[in-house]
Amino acid sequence: MAGKTKKNSKNVKVDQHKLNIGLAQMLKGGVIMDVVTPDQAKLAEDAGACSVMALERVPSDIRAAGGVARMSHVKLIESICKAVSIPVMAKVRIGHFVEAQILESIGVDYIDESEVLTPADEQFHIQKNNFKTPFVCGARNLGEAVRRIHEGAAMIRTKGEAGTGDIVEAVRHMRTINEEIISLNKMSAVKLNKKAKEMRVPIAILKDIRKNKKLPVVNFAAGGIATPADAALMMQLGSEGVFVGSGIFKSSEQYREQLTLAKSIVKAVTNYDKPDILRNVSSKITSTMKGQSADSLVNNEKLSMRGN
């Protein structure tokens, strides 16, 4: 009997993981927008965002403010959940499983264990398999992506360099992951085994990736996307959807301009391989985020260096 119960509970976990990967599959081809108020969340929904990320401050403001960045205020997240009918995500610090427990209790649809907040644990990420709520995690390369997937992440995004409006890091991370996936193809069994050890991951996941030529979960782009062209660039590089952080609400103070930019990015992601439509949506943009080149940051200012 005990054996049977154990098997059932394992099945329940497998089922839940499938449902959690499934929600990410529903988000594909869509734009997930950072919002800091219920009004911004409504603007995002009106623009056609497939989900919103509820935050106290967008990454560029977190960068400017300094100090310790933590999970957003519970009441803020709750008010954003009430304001929109699309899925709501929220961020927790790397390794801070209690913040994650709180977000699960609120009922957010996805938890982002994010390098944008100040890490809580230098050694361990959250054991995401212990949660019912799905997690998305950032990655700079295949090893990071697979470690997060092994811990239970149901969705991966590039780390990019959040809050800069500079796309260069997101491009690097997407290209790196893709190239590393392709390189698995040529590896002998011995080499693949060595690679798995190097990456500190089970070889089974690498074998699965090699066979399917893609990650076993959905892979989005994030970190530095500021224009419709940036979003389409990431899609053409193989990303399955995009996160836009500071890009929209740091482009302008004007509601109308923000809405136009948000709508344009949504349309650009759908039509990412149609230059005529991209030209058309780009022509409507009057204002974009000023930004800061990722290259000008020293290593300890780079959020993407957090977590491994």
Add this chain to the structure above:
Amino acid sequence: MKKNTNYPTIGVLGLQGDFQEHIEILTKLQIPYIKVTSSEDLDKINGLIIPGGESTTIIKLLKTNNIFKKLKKKIQLGLPTWGTCAGAIVLAKKVTGLKLETLKILEIDVARNAYGRQKESFSADVSIPKLNKNRFPGIFIRAPKINKISSKIKPIAKLKNGEIVGIEEKNIIVTTFHPELTQDDSLHKYFLKKISH
């Protein structure tokens, strides 16, 4: 296996959502398909699948990509159409929890996210008598609920508790679950039978 070169082309609405998963099943069944993202694409197809995804996003993109009106007309004129999950919302006449105008084609009342947030997403056996299946793997992700159907409409899929999760009316099929996320392609085959050569 011989290629179905003479087979009609299926369109998969590719604005947002899990259209790729439907495309993979059609590819496996060797059915010609195109990804539909413009109104011109609608002229090239003999049947349409509206995939899962975020219904608000899909409806907005139907409008901004100028597909909405023509699609509505095509379906009303008999284009075989299958909506999975978000697709059900897009086709429904009345939707609780949505401020946007849907295609308003099917006489059904649908409630969005009726089971709750992601924590309440679930999988369950679905019975589909037409396919002789008692245990079709039903995957329900932030799924809508069909609250009311007109007397003309036939339920084709139910949960154990009798709840209707799939219906058929003339050229249209709607399921609130996601067969495209499973290995079971029997509903895809059933839909393909609706399309005349």
